[in-house]
Amino acid sequence: MPHQLWTQSYGKSRVRIAKVDRDADVHQYTELSVDVELDGDFDAAYTQGDNSLVLPTDTMKNTVYAFARELDPCELETFAWTLGSHFVENFDHVSHAAIKITQTPWQRLVIDGEPHPHAFSGSSTERQTCHAVITAPTKDGEDPEGAIECGLEGLTLLKTTDSGFSKFLKDEYTTLPETDDRIFATTLTAKWVYNDTPDDWRGIRDRIRAILIREFAARFSPSVQATLFEMAAAVLDAEPAVEEINLAMPNLHRHLINLSPFDLDNPNVLFLPTDEPHGNITASVCRERPEEAHAHDHG
Numbered sequence: 001m002p003h004q005l006w007t008q009s010y011g012k013s014r015v016r017i018a019k020v021d022r023d024a025d026v027h028q029y030t031e032l033s034v035d036v037e038l039d040g041d042f043d044a045a046y047t048q049g050d051n052s053l054v055l056p057t058d059t060m061k062n063t064v065y066a067f068a069r070e071l072d073p074c075e076l077e078t079f080a081w082t083l084g085s086h087f088v089e090n091f092d093h094v095s096h097a098a099i100k101i102t103q104t105p106w107q108r109l110v111i112d113g114e115p116h117p118h119a120f121s122g123s124s125t126e127r128q129t130c131h132a133v134i135t136a137p138t139k140d141g142e143d144p145e146g147a148i149e150c151g152l153e154g155l156t157l158l159k160t161t162d163s164g165f166s167k168f169l170k171d172e173y174t175t176l177p178e179t180d181d182r183i184f185a186t187t188l189t190a191k192w193v194y195n196d197t198p199d200d201w202r203g204i205r206d207r208i209r210a211i212l213i214r215e216f217a218a219r220f221s222p223s224v225q226a227t228l229f230e231m232a233a234a235v236l237d238a239e240p241a242v243e244e245i246n247l248a249m250p251n252l253h254r255h256l257i258n259l260s261p262f263d264l265d266n267p268n269v270l271f272l273p274t275d276e277p278h279g280n281i282t283a284s285v286c287r288e289r290p291e292e293a294h295a296h297d298h299g
């Protein structure tokens with residue numbers, strides 16, 4: 001049977017680094033995991049065992065180390081862009097470099113009310129993310145082009161009331177009772193793209209996170225779907241540089257435990273926390289695009 005290589009990509013995953021900025025007495029600590037993936041003219045490595053154009057993934061790892069020493073890696077977007085540009089600018093056969101960075105946050109310890117200069121706690125599940133794809137220029141002398149998607153994942157949020165779910169579609173399999181008072185728990189993943197380079201990558205990241213959290217708590221939620229849309233829309237309203245935002249909000253159910261066999265009531269106080277199975281609610285919200293707007297208009 002004749003066959004051909006259809007797609008390929010290769011790279012180094014989970015290159016982990018921790019960097020201490022010790023220029024001042026108060027240390028800064030940054031911990032990242034970087035994935036590098038290259039695309040380009042690598043077919044011969046698969047089809048002919050020819051490694052002459054294969055940059056070792058070990059070299060990619062070393063490049064991450066060297067760049068992390070010389071640059072400020074905690075500005076994720078600039079670090080990803082510089083790293084990706086290095087590969088497409090230095091190797092003609094590399095057409096795209098995808099750089100994915102995940103930052104694990106560490107919070108400075110506060111001891112007796114005083115921020116500690118060099119001790120941190122790392123218990124949060126939250127991660128900051130950045131995914132940059134840098135494309136080689138088509139003409140000599142031009143700069144590489146690229147797309148950057150920023151985000152966060154693992155931001156766990158819960159509210160004990162101000163959430164309900166009612167007036168939903170029912171059929172012969174529906175057993176879910178309607179409620180106007182339930183627990184709303186989720187682990188948020190957000191990804192967004194900018195229409196312009198923001199003045200302050202870290203500042204806008206912090207503001208977007210604060211808006212998402214504020215809107216989650218702000219008012220009664222008639223469904224995960226409606227709250228997700230409000231959270232995303234609030235980011236677009238407040239931050240003109242954000243073009244589109246995608247939110248994934250699993251509905252991590254807290255089921256009311258039936259205590260009636262024990263002659264006990266349960267007025268929304270005792271719940272069974274569970275994450276399997278969970279509702280899976282996700283949507284992208286963008287600035288109005290007239291042509292596409294009709295795609296969703298079934299009326």
Ligand SMILES: O=c1[nH]c(=O)c2[nH]c(=O)[nH]c2[nH]1
Pocket residue numbers: 165176222223224225251279
């Ligand atoms: O906010 C919700 N959206 C749903 O689509 C859904 N489905 C479900 O069983 N519970 C919920 N809650």
